[in-house]
Amino acid sequence: MHKYFLLLIFSVAFLSYNHAQKPVEYVNPFIGTSNFGATNPGAIAPRGMASVSPFNVAGAQNLPLEKDxxxxxxxxxxxxxxxxxxxHVNLSGVGCPDLGVILTMPTTGKLNTNHLEYGSTYGYELAKPGYYSVKLSKYNVKTEVTATTRVGVSKYSFPKGQSNILINLGxxxxxxxxxxVKVVSxxxxxxxxxxxxxxxxxxxxxxxVYFVAKFSKPADDFGVWKKxxxxxxxxxxxxxxxxxxxxxxxxxxxxxxxxIGSYFTYHFDKPTQVEVKIGVSYVSIENARENLEKETQSLSFDEIYKNTSSQWNKLLSKIEVEGGTKDDKTIFYTALYHTLIHxxxxxxxxxxxxxxxxxxxAKTDGTRFTVFSFWDTYRNLHSLMSLIYPKQQSDMVKSMLDIYDESGWLPKWELNATETTTMVGDPAGIILTDTYLRGIKDFDIEKAYEAMRKSATQLEENPLRPGIKDYIKKGYLTTKTTKSGSVSTTQEYNITDFAIAKLAQALGKKEDYKLFSRRSVTYRNLFDKQFNLLRPKNDDGSWYSPFNPNKGANFEKNLGFIEGNSWQYTFMVSHDARTLIKMMGGTKKYVAKLDEVFEKKQFDMANEPDIGYPYLYNYTKGFEWKTQERVTSLINEYFTNKPAGLPGNDDTGTMSAWLIYSMMGIYPISPAEPLYTITTPRFDKITIHLDTRYYKNKTLIIEKNGTGNLKSFTINGKTNTSFFVSHEALTKASKIQFNLKQ
Amino acid sequence: MHKYFLLLIFSVAFLSYNHAQKPVEYVNPFIGTSNFGATNPGAIAPRGMASVSPFNVAGAQNLPLEKDxxxxxxxxxxxxxxxxxxxHVNLSGVGCPDLGVILTMPTTGKLNTNHLEYGSTYGYELAKPGYYSVKLSKYNVKTEVTATTRVGVSKYSFPKGQSNILINLGxxxxxxxxxxVKVVSxxxxxxxxxxxxxxxxxxxxxxxVYFVAKFSKPADDFGVWKKxxxxxxxxxxxxxxxxxxxxxxxxxxxxxxxxIGSYFTYHFDKPTQVEVKIGVSYVSIENARENLEKETQSLSFDEIYKNTSSQWNKLLSKIEVEGGTKDDKTIFYTALYHTLIHxxxxxxxxxxxxxxxxxxxAKTDGTRFTVFSFWDTYRNLHSLMSLIYPKQQSDMVKSMLDIYDESGWLPKWELNATETTTMVGDPAGIILTDTYLRGIKDFDIEKAYEAMRKSATQLEENPLRPGIKDYIKKGYLTTKTTKSGSVSTTQEYNITDFAIAKLAQALGKKEDYKLFSRRSVTYRNLFDKQFNLLRPKNDDGSWYSPFNPNKGANFEKNLGFIEGNSWQYTFMVSHDARTLIKMMGGTKKYVAKLDEVFEKKQFDMANEPDIGYPYLYNYTKGFEWKTQERVTSLINEYFTNKPAGLPGNDDTGTMSAWLIYSMMGIYPISPAEPLYTITTPRFDKITIHLDTRYYKNKTLIIEKNGTGNLKSFTINGKTNTSFFVSHEALTKASKIQFNLKQ
Known part of the structure; x- marks a missing residue:
């Protein structure tokens, strides 16, 4: 009796533990903090302006991964x-250094303002969405941090004696x-x-960036330093x-x-906690103060963390998954977490x-979004947002159009209201079309079209399409037009022109549809049958020689290709995949060439141009199983529940979005086309809670039966004969079923 | 008839020209701009916070007088x-570099932000109180500047074409x-x-220092630069x-x-004037803006200059002089002008x-004054203010007491609410006593006394009297107590203690009167009969050896004396002159020693400790004529209507005050004693318009008859047998008459 009772308790506890594990509890913010994933384990609220990240990249102690x-x-x-x-302001998963400023630091003992001296080793790290804690070995100070959208909040547990809180602005x-800096009080x-x-x-x-810091306890001494x-x-x-x-x-x-920096010093007669709230703003100190007051006033650290954690869980719970290992769930929800940062x-x-x-x-009633790394994110992240968080995607699109109103141009790589002009191409239009065609239509589509058309047609002083004259005249950029990827840029412009054509078609602009459809495939001029690859052309139309297709991997400078080589770019024409197959000599040759990319280790999981490659087998009848096997093996190889568990730079969520889609068994293979191609899902059951403001259907269920490769898949019980499914069909379905072979 | 008429016109014009020359028109702001006088010819309102000075000390072109x-x-x-x-903020006649910031510069043509390149030669300089103009050779731009108390105002006359106004903050x-810097509009x-x-x-x-600049014409282009x-x-x-x-x-x-800096660029199709008003504040940008608006709103450059010039003339007219050469009047009114800057x-x-x-x-109803260089100014400037501008002197004393309230100590060398701690001694008390005993009593004299007594008696952590323990115990500082002038500092403390004794006496504090009277003459311990000079003593009471009395001239480092040597300090005990005479062996030996100072070229007209020396002959019966001859000859030698027309650093008006007094025939030989000693005035008639809020007498007239040395002088017609006259007697007199021998 007694024994049975104990067993019962154990079972109930075990079950309730399992059931109680919420999506937010699966997230491991350390994923991507190694292998140049460039994420950080700091505390942030969903799409927060402020975050609080541990900063451990300064000082010779950190070589070779030292910031300078x-x-x-x-x-x-x-x-x-x-x-x-x-x-207190940080970027996540980007490829260039910026922000990482307004640095707080708790120390004890005599005041020291030199970070190379006051820095400390540490241990006992713990990270959860909206929470990070660490113990600083040198000072025996536990630091816990959390955040609201615009406020970073810290709690320092100081020992008895002199303690100092530094804000280092150098x-x-x-x-x-x-x-x-100014000490106000x-x-x-x-x-x-x-x-x-x-x-x-x-x-x-x-x-x-402006900030206001408020301390829960008045400083005994305070001041400012300047070197x-x-x-x-x-x-x-x-x-x-x-x-x-x-x-x-x-x-x-x-x-x-x-x-310069500021210090607050305390003389504690017993161990004491101090909370510091730092509100930030890109408008003014007054706004930073208002952000702080409105978001955190009278709330304790613990209350703030509870609210932020609850926000995270609510968003992450839009997708519920069953089956798979705990690590599968961990990498999945961590990826979803990463797509909700930028x-x-x-x-x-x-x-x-x-x-x-x-x-x-200026002022907005909604949310003005920033950090648009469109060369990366147009490929998958925004369609994922349209599917899971359509209201957010709508606000992002509205922000893009506001930027067009403000600056005369759509953004390319926008960061805190500056156009960084990083990377090539003119990707905004792809996102606008993609969003609209997926049914997110509550924005000014005519303005969007006007903006897209402007960058596609303005011949002079066009910041988004350098080389546009050659592009329109010859159909491609040449080695004379640009030193930064004449082939790559031609392909990017093609895809954007494809998006303009698709939107023109939807809006009944027939002439434009024809014009931009023609313009969307001019990359074909750069296809060199000799290599069965794309190859740069010179100004006179001759091929660029000598041509080594292998050159350009690993960010090596390469005249025709930006951040990649011909292998990694040639197939980046999903919108015209069937023609490329023909140009290459048919399905078998296309498949063989695609296989060659992987076999010759030319495939780069971390680089955007080729991240759709594993899905391209779905364009080749009879070889679709290769997509399933490649995707499965890529997930297993590159995405793990470890700090190095991203293949490289997360690119503001692009790698993460690839993983989320791939684990759900669908992928938006051709941006601006509202469709998905399929692969085997990782989970047995995936429940997507759709936003009924945008979708009639409340819930989309994706189920998997069996193991191995795909035998068939059904939509609402009806077998789909193709390996593609439209966004409309998907979101109208209540259940998608993947039936595997074994 | 015709001829006569012309002659009449000429005579009338000539007379009216002479009569119309107002005090303000005699001022030559270029005096002191060479020979390290350290004044500047810029535009300033009386006691202005803002001024606009031409800045020509940067760049190799200006070597050897280049700032770096x-x-x-x-x-x-x-x-x-x-x-x-x-x-737009400048110091005048000080010995250390500071301020000289918020630099505007008009240029034409292509924008250049490097001052080493955009700088220009210039010509056609004109300077008057509240006005300076210059033509910049490189740009053919005439620049005129004027100022109100807190606003610098510029008028640029640009040619046709591109013009730029730079504000260089680097x-x-x-x-x-x-x-x-921020461009607001x-x-x-x-x-x-x-x-x-x-x-x-x-x-x-x-x-x-905070500023706001407003431009009379909107910029066609604007921006900011940063190096x-x-x-x-x-x-x-x-x-x-x-x-x-x-x-x-x-x-x-x-x-x-x-x-960093900011530029405003214009494209003029014809020659165009632009006016720029720059308000400054040491509190906030908001206050700088309010200063600008309240002091200059809707007023044109010309109106502002007219107001400021009128203010100057009103203040300068408090003393009217007749006789003397035009240069005499020029150096006199320029000196008075210089005493009204700081x-x-x-x-x-x-x-x-x-x-x-x-x-x-904090907030004041009156005027909070700053730039108190008391080691210099206690000797003559403040008694001059008490005589001519007693309300200003009263506000200065109140500012001193506010500083005591705010910081716990009286100021020594205060600059914009910082105590620079420059120079030695504890001079504030001398000024407080001097002011009070001259009848300016509308301040809290008990607080003043408390403040003076505090620095004279607090043994620990006393910033104003380092070495106070030795000073009280031994009566003097030793070569061990300080490396910066043990003798000089002892003398300075003596004079302050003399002031405390005088005030104690006036306030009926008999014990203190005795105590501080005793303390006021302890320099006597440092009188070495062997040299008939003051000499440093070691900690054990022995003389510092070897002793070279000549050492220490020209700022050479000298253990016992700060900025001077024994020759220049020994006689700096006017309050105890009669005892010094005795110690030296009587009048003849004293006179001989004093003569030796001048004859051996040890007298430094530009250095405060010895500037009273020429008047010390008045303490020696029968040798008073030497005072008259020395003073006359010093004026002639050192004070001229030329840029080099000051003997050196004006020391915030101290040299100028010496000249004003000396030209009026009176000198406050012993600070804190409300008396003057006399010499031959430079002018035939001097009319001082007394402030009837402080003096019963409206007008004091000083007249001179004859030439040569003094035969007698009368007060209200009654012969004065001494060469001294009390402040009270002077200010109660309607006429002082100097009768010269020839």
Missing amino acids: SRWLSNPYVNENTFLTGFS LGLTNEEGAS STEIEGIRNVGSFCYYKPEESYP TKKYNGIEGQWMPYNGKTRLYKDYRREVIGDS PNTLNDFNGEYPTMAKRET | SRWLSNPYVNENTFLTGFS LGLTNEEGAS STEIEGIRNVGSFCYYKPEESYP TKKYNGIEGQWMPYNGKTRLYKDYRREVIGDS PNTLNDFNGEYPTMAKRET
Whole structure:
């Protein structure tokens, strides 16, 4: 009896434990913090403007992954050991250093303002959505951080004795410098930090981030420090302070400089916790203060974390999965978590945000999104948003059109209201068409069309389509037109023109449909039968020689291709896959060539141009099983529940979106075409809770039976003979069933 | 008839010209702009916070008087030729570099932001109180500047074509760096510039000056520039902009950095004038804007200049002089002008100012004064203010007491609410007593006494009296107590203690009167009969050896004396002159020794400790004529209507005050004693319009009859047998008459 009772308790506990594991509990924010995934384990609310990331990339202790010794784009690297603070605005999964500023640091004992000296090793890291904690070995201080959309919140558990909280405005991941700080009172600090020059471009558009910090306990002593540059003139001999750090004690006015910071010092007679809330804004200090007050006023650290965690769980629960291993669920929900970080909120609580280009203050009723890395995300992330979070995708599209209104052009790689001009192509239009054709139509489609058409047709001073004259005249860019990927850029323009054609068709613009349909396949001129690959052409129409298709992997400079080589680009014409098959000499030759990409290790899982490749077998009748096997094996190889569990840079969620789709058994193989191609899902059952504001159907269920490769799949019980399914058919279905062979 | 008529016209015109020459028209602001006088010819209102000075001390073209190549304390040097702008906060006649920031510069043609390149030679300079104009050779742009108390106003006459107005916040006379700038609109710019570390002291108290600039015409183009420091890390190779200047066009947010500025560009189709008003504040940008609006709103440049000129004339007219040459009048009124620059206004139009030490915002109903160089000015400037501008002197004393309230200590060398701690001694009390005993009593004398007594008696952590323990115990500081003038400092403390004794006496504090009277003459312990000079003593009471009395002239380091040597200090005990005479062995020996100072070229007209020396002969019966001859000859030698027409640094008006007194025939030989000693006046008639709020007598007339040395002088017709006259007797007299021998 007794034994039975115990067993019962154990079973109930075990079951309830299993049932109680919510999506948010599967997320492992350490995934992507190694292998250049460039994510960070810091605390952030969904699409937050603020986040609090541990910062461990400064100091010789962290070599070789030290921020100033190489191109390093993340505030945190899993392998590193020397932590110099917690940065309050951060980018996740991007390829260039920026932000990573407003660094707080708790220390104990005598005040030291040199991060190379006050930095500490650490242990006991714990990360969950909206929460990160760590113990700093040097100070025995536990630091917990959480965040609301615009406020980073920290809780420091200090031992007895002197403790210090530093806000270092000199240190940062960005290469920009310049800050201003003012102690407002013994519980408040405000300031400005300059950031920008993303990818070492456009320093003339670097911009300020504003902040206000509020402390739960008044400082016993406070002040500001400034390290000035060393004066080399004769006056240096009269300056005993030359090049040294100076402390401004009890100072209450602005201190301005490149290497400055502020300190709050406490003298505790027993172990004591201090909470610090830092509100940020890209508009003004006043807005940063309002963000702080409106989002966190009177709430404790624990209450704030609870709210943020609940927000995360609500969003992650839009997709419920059953079956699969715990690691499968972990990588799946972590990927979904990563797609909900960028694009992120730019507007303040009161709706204000800096406009594109002019940086004037404008106001929105909805959400103004930022961090649009469209060269990456047009391929899959936005269609995923249209499917799972259509309201967010709608606001993203509206933000794109606002940017067009403000600057005259659609964004390409937009970051906090600056166009970084990173990468090539004109990808915004692909997203606009894709979103519209997937049924998200609550935006001004005529303006969208106008904007897309403008960049596709304006011949002079066109920032989005350099080389447009050659492109229109010859059908392609040449080695003379651009040194940065004449073939790649031609392909990108083709895909955008395909999107314009599709939208023209939908809007009844027949002439444009014809015009842009023609323009969408001009990459064909660059197909060289000799190699069965795309190849750059010179200005006179001759092939660029000598041509080595292997050249250009691993970011090696390559005249015809940007960030890749011919292998990685040739197949990037899903919208014209059937013609490419013909040009290559038929299905078998196409499949053989595609196989060659993988076999010759030319496939790069981490690089966008070829991430659709494993799905291209679905265009070749009889070889669809290769898609299933390749996708399965790629997931197994590259996506794991480890810090190095992303194939490389997450590219603001693009890798993660690839994984989410692939594990659900569907993939948006041809952006701007509202369809998916299929593969075997990872889970037995996937329940997608659709947004009924956009979809009539409340729930979409994807089920898998059996194991091995795909035998058949049915939509609402009816067998689908193709390996493609339209977005409309999918979202109208209540159940999609994958029947496997065994 | 015709001829007679013409003659009449000529006579009338000539007479009216003579009669019409107002005091303000005699001022030559170029006096002191050479020979390290450190004044500048810029436009300033009386005791203005803002001024607009031509800035010609940057760039190799100005060597050897180039700001970074030496210790140079003025924004303008008459000999220099290369002008790089107009600075809007400036110090006049000080010995250390500071301020000289917020530099405007008009240029034409293509925008250039490097002052070493855009600087220009110039000509056609004209300077009057509240007005300066110059033509920039390179651009053919006439620049006129004027000022109100807190606003600098410029008028640029541009030719046709592209013109630019730069505000350079990188350049400055101060050694501090760091600024923030924001273009508010096409007619307004606001910003912050860091200044401080006066005399290369106290970098930790450097502080911001805030400004708002308003332009009479909207810019056609505008922007901000920033020159970043060169990045030496590996990332430098990815930064094509590394170390270069970047232009932020149409930029509307804060730009922060060390080397930044803002430009407004115009494209004129005909010659056009633009007026720029720059309001400054030491409290906030908002206050700078309010200062600008309240003081200059709707007023044109010409109206503003007219008002300021009228203010100057009103103040200068408090003393009217007749007789003397035009140059005599010029050097006299220029000196009076120079005494009305510092101390200057610190508070904003709304009364707000930053408090001493904590730099919190406080408010005054009157005027909060700043720039108190008391080691210099206690000797004569403040008694002159008590005589001529007693309301101003009263506000200065009140400011001193506010500083005591705010920081716990009276000021010594206060600059914009920072105590620079420059020089030695504890001079504030001398001024407080002197002012009170001259009948300016509308301040809290008990608080003043408390403050004076505090610094004279607090043994620990006393910033004003280092070495106080030795001073009280031994009566003097020793070569062990201080490396910076043990004898000098003892003398300074003696004089302050004399002032405390005098005030104690007046307030009926008999014990203190006795105590401080005793303490006021302890310098006697340092009188070495062997040299008939003061000599440093060691800690054990022995004389410091070897002793070379000549050592220490020309700022040479000298253990016992600060900025001087024993010759220049020994007689600096006017309050105890009669005892010194005795100690030296009587009148003849004293006179011989005093003569020796002059004959051995040990007298330094430009250095405060000995500036009373020529008047000391009045303490020696029968030798008073030497005072008259020495003073006359010193005026003739050192004070001229030329840029080099000051003997050296004006020391915020101390040299000028010496000249004014000396030309009026009276001198306050013993600070804190309300008396004057006399010499031959330079003018035939001097009319002083007394302030009837403080003096019963409306007018004091000083007349001179004859030439040569003094035969007698009468007060209200009654012969005065002594060469001294009390302040009370002087101010109660309606006429003082000097009768000369020939």
